[in-house]
Amino acid sequence: MNTNFMSLTLELFVGFFALLVMTKVLGKNQITQLTPFDFISALVLGELVGNAIYDKDIGLHYVLYAVAVWGTLIYTIEMITQKMRKSRPWLEGTPSLIISKGKIQYEELKKNKLDLDQLLHLLRDKGVFSVREVEYGILETNGAVNVLRKQPLDFPINRDLQIPAKPVHLPVLLILDGEVNEEGLSHINKEKSWLIDELLHRGIAGPSAVFFAEWQKGEGFEIQTY
Structure with missing residues (x-):
C-alpha cells in the first residue's frame, strides 16, 4: 500500500510539473487567445496525463511521453502559423x-x-x-x-473633448498581502524606510497592516488596509 501511494505521489508530481513546463513553453497565447482547438487540445492534454497517472498498467515514463508528444504537436502548429501566414486561416480560423x-x-x-x-x-x-x-x-x-x-x-475620447495631453504613468505595486514588493521600490528608486515613513504619516503601523498599496507618479498612493 505504501509503495502504491509513493508511486502515485511521484507520478502526480511529475505530471504536475510536466504540465507546468509545457504551459511555459507553449506561451501565454494558450490562455489569452484561446481558440476552440486550443481549448480542446488543453482538455486532451490533461486527460492524457490523468489517464497515465491513474492507470496502474501505465508507468511514469508514459506520463512524460504523453505530455511531450502532445505538447510538441501543439508547439509545431504554433510555429507553422507564425512562420507561414497562409496556414493561419486553416489552422486558426478567420474573424x-x-x-x-x-x-x-x-x-x-x-x-x-x-x-x-x-x-x-x-x-x-x-x-x-x-x-x-x-x-x-x-x-x-x-x-x-x-x-x-x-x-x-460611440464614446468620446480626450481629443474629442479637447482635454490637454499629459504624460501617462503606470502604477507601481508596493505592498500586496502585507508584504513589501522590493522590485516595485527599486523601480521608483525608493527605500523600504521611505515606504514605512509614508505609512506612518498616514496613521498605518506598517506594511503588515496593508492589504494593497500602489504608487503612481503624479497621483501618489492608493492604500487599502485589512
Whole structure:
C-alpha cells in the first residue's frame, strides 16, 4: 500500500510539473487567445496525463511521453502559423463580420453556428444592449465579439473633448498581502524606510497592516488596509 501511494505521489508530481513546463513553453497565447482547438487540445492534454497517472498498467515514463508528444504537436502548429501566414486561416480560423452597417449578417451567423441569443449575449459582454448601437461587429477566432459603435453612440475620447495631453504613468505595486514588493521600490528608486515613513504619516503601523498599496507618479498612493 505504501509503495502504491509513493508511486502515485511521484507520478502526480511529475505530471504536475510536466504540465507546468509545457504551459511555459507553449506561451501565454494558450490562455489569452484561446481558440476552440486550443481549448480542446488543453482538455486532451490533461486527460492524457490523468489517464497515465491513474492507470496502474501505465508507468511514469508514459506520463512524460504523453505530455511531450502532445505538447510538441501543439508547439509545431504554433510555429507553422507564425512562420507561414497562409496556414493561419486553416489552422486558426478567420474573424467573421457578423454585423455590417448595422445589419446582422445571417449567413455569417449560420456559417459560425451562432444563434441570435448567443450573439446578444456576446454583445452584452461588451456593454452593448441593443444591435441598433452597433455599426460593425466582428466574431473573433476565440469566440469573442468586438464591436465598432455607431458614431452618435460611440464614446468620446480626450481629443474629442479637447482635454490637454499629459504624460501617462503606470502604477507601481508596493505592498500586496502585507508584504513589501522590493522590485516595485527599486523601480521608483525608493527605500523600504521611505515606504514605512509614508505609512506612518498616514496613521498605518506598517506594511503588515496593508492589504494593497500602489504608487503612481503624479497621483501618489492608493492604500487599502485589512
